[in-house]
Amino acid sequence: MTRSLRVGGQDVSRETLGRLEIYADLLKRWNPRINLVAPSTLPDLWTRHIADSAQVFELAPPEARSWVDLGTGGGFPGLVVAVLAAELAPDLAVTCIESDQRKATFLRTVLRETGIKAEVRAERIEAAPAMNADVVSARALAALDRLLPMVQRHLKPGGIALFPKGDSYRSEVQQALESWRFAADTYQSQTNPNAVILKVGDIRRA
Template sequence: MTDMPDVSRETHDRLERYADILLRWNQRINLVSPHDLPHLWSRHIADSLQLARLIPSGSTSLVDMGSGGGFPGLVIACATDARVTLIESDQRKAAFLREAARVAGVQVRVCAQRLEVADVPPAQVVTARALAPLSRLLEWGTRFLQPDGFCLFLKGRNAEDELTTASADWHMATTRIPSRTNTDGVILELSDIRRVRDHNNE
């Protein structure tokens, strides 16, 4: 089992309240696979917490795409002072996110819309976990990203292949940060993201 990173007592209390309500709601809606429940803290919460240490302090604005059961966005909200917006199109999951944030004692905005049409202000940081291939994440994420902002995407063993595919359509500065919770995992920190120009239209 992966050790939990050191967090403040306040953060740990928030995360415990969040985990408790997730376990209760998971009996009614599928937030986490039943097979993963015994590893909720090591596989999901600790994995998401890796991003918290990469968020600048000082009320950074953050948009989390496809928040689902709250990974990583709600976990980040529990551990930082970021102003977090959670985008989740599933109405039941969006209702869970609102209630979990209330119980955990954190302020978040929940946007219950599809990513293609979600109307939220651009943020300094855009995050996602286990959502879609990188090319699709960039299509969505650049809608929500400030020009000087950056993306943090948790990726698995196919990260390099996804970067190669995405490079056909996108220029970006890429930093690879090894995952602390998954030997095959990596955090992709992407900035200066620009679409490759179509030479046929130049």
């Protein structure tokens, strides 16, 4: 039996951990060229980015079959979700939308090197066809009031959105409520005491 290891709150196999290590190594090699993450965060890559993304995966409903990550950038949380899903939710189809062609090339390289299946769409979020996803995520992409119209376009009725947010999330929620109505649950981040994950659903214009 393969011995399990724990990553970001998930019990994962050595194979999954190995894929995440391949991903981390590729990111460190590519980062000086295309700035996938802030260089200052590289020493803490596993906690700051990988475990932080893994906890987003944990909040998805088990019946979800489609996940769209907006503005994936260096792959957080979209690629981490795809790696974890290969083992823990094999029926979950993951799509990463990233308009920067160089970053999209990096994402496809990680998928090829890890053997993970996911779709990378190198186009603008507003130009991509509506994805009708069960789950939509976005990390460090925009304030909530700007995120919601993007998410509404790609989220199926009854779906949920997951947003890692910093300590300014309360003001973001208040500002978004000026134009939008939505249901929101807040989950304390496991990796940052000043951060949360917002779980948002029932999104509609005010």
